[in-house]
Amino acid sequence: MENHRVLFAAALVLAGYVVALGVAPYWLPPDAGAPNVAAKLGYNISLAYFSMIAWTVFAVVVISLWGGVNAGSGAAPSNGAKSPAISQLYARIEVAIIFIGIFAAYFPFFLARRGDFIEDKYFLNALWRMQCGDVPYKDFEFLYGPLMIYPAHVWTSIFGFSLKSYYALYALLQAGLFAVLALVLQRYLPQRRIRYVAFLVLLPLLFDTLLGINYLGWRRMLPVFVILLVAAHPLNIRAVAAAATILGIEIAYSLEFGLAGLAACGAIYAAMLLRPNRAPVFAYGAALAASSLIIAFLLVAVSTGAALPDYFVATRHVLAEASAKGLGAFAFYWTAHSLAAFAVVSLGVVAVAGGARKLTRVDLVEGDRLMLAALAYALISMKIAFQRIDIWHMASPFIALTLAFFFARPQSVFTFSPMLRKWGIGLSAAASLAAVIGFAPLGLWMASGVVGGGLDIVTGKPALGAIASRHQGVETELTYPDRRMVVLAEYLNEPARRARPVMFYKDRWWAGHHLGVCPVGYTFYDLMYSDDLAPLQQTLAQAPATLVVMEVSAYKFLFEGDDDELKVKPRKLRLLERLASVAASVHYQQSPIENVIETRMWEENLGNYLRSHYELD
Numbered sequence: 001m002e003n004h005r006v007l008f009a010a011a012l013v014l015a016g017y018v019v020a021l022g023v024a025p026y027w028l029p030p031d032a033g034a035p036n037v038a039a040k041l042g043y044n045i046s047l048a049y050f051s052m053i054a055w056t057v058f059a060v061v062v063i064s065l066w067g068g069v070n071a072g073s074g075a076a077p078s079n080g081a082k083s084p085a086i087s088q089l090y091a092r093i094e095v096a097i098i099f100i101g102i103f104a105a106y107f108p109f110f111l112a113r114r115g116d117f118i119e120d121k122y123f124l125n126a127l128w129r130m131q132c133g134d135v136p137y138k139d140f141e142f143l144y145g146p147l148m149i150y151p152a153h154v155w156t157s158i159f160g161f162s163l164k165s166y167y168a169l170y171a172l173l174q175a176g177l178f179a180v181l182a183l184v185l186q187r188y189l190p191q192r193r194i195r196y197v198a199f200l201v202l203l204p205l206l207f208d209t210l211l212g213i214n215y216l217g218w219r220r221m222l223p224v225f226v227i228l229l230v231a232a233h234p235l236n237i238r239a240v241a242a243a244a245t246i247l248g249i250e251i252a253y254s255l256e257f258g259l260a261g262l263a264a265c266g267a268i269y270a271a272m273l274l275r276p277n278r279a280p281v282f283a284y285g286a287a288l289a290a291s292s293l294i295i296a297f298l299l300v301a302v303s304t305g306a307a308l309p310d311y312f313v314a315t316r317h318v319l320a321e322a323s324a325k326g327l328g329a330f331a332f333y334w335t336a337h338s339l340a341a342f343a344v345v346s347l348g349v350v351a352v353a354g355g356a357r358k359l360t361r362v363d364l365v366e367g368d369r370l371m372l373a374a375l376a377y378a379l380i381s382m383k384i385a386f387q388r389i390d391i392w393h394m395a396s397p398f399i400a401l402t403l404a405f406f407f408a409r410p411q412s413v414f415t416f417s418p419m420l421r422k423w424g425i426g427l428s429a430a431a432s433l434a435a436v437i438g439f440a441p442l443g444l445w446m447a448s449g450v451v452g453g454g455l456d457i458v459t460g461k462p463a464l465g466a467i468a469s470r471h472q473g474v475e476t477e478l479t480y481p482d483r484r485m486v487v488l489a490e491y492l493n494e495p496a497r498r499a500r501p502v503m504f505y506k507d508r509w510w511a512g513h514h515l516g517v518c519p520v521g522y523t524f525y526d527l528m529y530s531d532d533l534a535p536l537q538q539t540l541a542q543a544p545a546t547l548v549v550m551e552v553s554a555y556k557f558l559f560e561g562d563d564d565e566l567k568v569k570p571r572k573l574r575l576l577e578r579l580a581s582v583a584a585s586v587h588y589q590q591s592p593i594e595n596v597i598e599t600r601m602w603e604e605n606l607g608n609y610l611r612s613h614y615e616l617d
Contacts, residue, residue: 003419006350009066013059013346014339020051021342022334035527035601036326037593038389043331049386056349056379063353086186095182098199103175105207105450108167113453113463113479115163117210117446121510124166124474125524127153131161132518137310141523141530143318144214146303146311147253152213161513163477170216174208177217181206184225188407197425198406201432205395205402209442210449214254220396222250223261227377227400230265230288231370231409234272235280240288247288248295252303255315256384262292264377264400268369274359318529322387327527330389330586330594337391337434337584341398343427347420348375348401355413367409371416374400391438391585395431402428438584441577453479469493473516482514489515492547501543503536505550505610506602520546526598528605537609548614557599558607559616565599568592 025048030039038045086094111117116124129140130153136142142149152169159165181202189195206217226243233239243265251258269285272278304311321327332338352375355368364372381397405424408416416424455461456479464481466472469489475481492502492515501520504511509526512519520543522534540546556562569592573581581588 003417006347006354006416006420007423009063009350010343010346013055013063013349014343016055016059017052017342017346018334020055021048021332021338024048024051025332030326034326035597036329037590037597038329038331039326040593040597041331041590045326045329045332045386048332049383052382053379059349060353060356063350064356086190086192091183091186094186095179098182099175099179102178103171106167106171106174107450107454108164108171109457110450110453111167111210111446112163112477113456114449115167115210115478116474116510117449118442119211119215120166120170120213122525123149123152123213124163124513125510127156127161127166128473128513129519131156134518135307135310137304137314138307139522141314141318141525141533143525143529145251145253145255146300147249148213148219150303163474170208170210170213173213173216173218177206177221178203180225181217181221184228188228188403188409194406197429198403201402201406201425201429202399204432204436204439205399207439207443209439209446211392211442215392219250219254219257220399222246222253223257223264223377223381224400224403226250226261227264227373228370228403228407230268231373232366234268234369235284237284240284241291244288244291245295247292248299251292251296252299257381258292258296260377260381260384262289263380264373267376268364268373271359271369271372272364275363314530314533317533321529321532326387327529328388328594329386330590332386332389333586335434335438335582335584335586337431337438338394340427340431340434341394344398344401344405344424344431345375345378347416347424347427348378348404351414351416351420355415358413362413365410365412367404367407367411367415368413370407370409371401371404371411371414374404377401388587390587391435391580394585395435398428398431402431434583437576438580441574441580441588444576467516469516470498471516471518473512473514475514475516485511485514488549489517492517497547501546503540503546503548505548505606506554506598507551508549511549523605526594528601531605536606540606540609540613544613547617548610554599554602554607555616558603558611566596568596 025044026042028044028047029042030044030046032039032042036045126136126140126142126149130136130149134140136146136149152166155169156162156165159168182199185195185198189198206220208215208217226246229239229243229246247258247262247265250261265288266285269281269288272281272285275281300311301308348371351371377400378397385393385397387393401424405416405421405428408421461479464476464478464486466476467486467489469475470493473489475485475489491497502512502517503521504519504524506526509524511517521536521539523529523531523536540548550558553562553565557565571577571588571592573588577588
């Protein structure tokens, strides 16, 4: 198939996605009473995902039946495979520079002076609860796998709980991720120029603007590394063992991404079963799946210990709640990023569909396996992205496809020409550039924290230091502490209140590690995923002396009848935020609706109880 015909077919596929995701979900609106933004706006998330998958299947079938479809020759485009190998010294220097540069971007002593930043409050709060003796899944809600929190707890137990300790771990993990990525790129792209382009395209997609350990690049890249490994050596026992180990770690770290990676690898083995000599294919595929799940179970069991049953109960409940209620879901609309990213998917669909009829006649080689698994991973992990649809969730499904176009390994079935490779790389770069704009508002906040904290230290500005709180919280590390928090910490530590339990309401869910107070209550976070498991009302009923801390606005809403919290207040977006909402992310415009949903959720689960049982202390 000539290049222009392939591009025309890809454009038609993209046009179908535009309708499937931008129009069709409004045809069957969900229950407007569901506690998510998408439902309030009449956007059916489930229908959107179904429409996307249905259109993909339809497109693959139609294109595969289109006689003579071929996206290019079977030879891999020039990707540096014949170039001289990189010298070991140069490779080590390159990795060292990347490691040091990324570590410096998260320099912990600087960040600690201005922290914490948005969602990293979630993990600091969870680690603080563990410092207080609470157990994840048993004593408090934790939305992710145990490997996302228990190793960090070991770290803070050794080096102490502090912002400096937390950001040191953060910096090491991110620097380590980019160092490993550099090694992978060196292996696949010996030519310096294309390797640097690939690194720059991936950098914005993996750079965590301090949104928490769940946004570290490891969560998104471990499945991609496994796909690369299995695509290269699907019938090699050592490669499969390594892949199973990595997948087991990923499943125990982030269940949904791990299973998506496993399913993508399953697509490779399923396609290979269409050729003769099926026995080893089935054996290796089954071994990968079974070993991954066994390793994951052992890691979860060792991490959680006696709380293993609580982990399964809590995880099942959170998944069911998120699915049934659509918690956290925004309504999708097309941005520059999503258009470019789905254009990359469309090229992948055309490449796979164009070779589908050869599956029973021609053996898959590395490039075929990589393209097939990368496309499968993009489509499967979009189910995860559709739980939120902001730029942080929408950036990750397309990374494997981006690498498939950059690496362009040898192909015999799912082929694409050098020109189409350039289109794939160019569209990936466009998606990455749009993502930069989407990340920029929070990225600038993080940068101001690094620069501001560095200036504080260089100019000799002191941190707050110890205060008369129950325990020393992170407020003591800040150059400019919140004086309200300092006063409240001392107030809660007065003799008359020191022994009383404390619960935090709605927007103050994160305050415990700032105040030096060990909070009570299973559910914490803006959105309440797990109140049914251990109702906060029940916690208060069992300990009526518990103090409840809330924002003034929440108090006025609950006790003075001020309904201001129920009003959707459109954000006054700055220029950069307006650009970000067009370039990459829906959340800038839709988050005010979610604020009202959270107010109602907290009111129904706890606020009404407080009205009838509590008064101002």
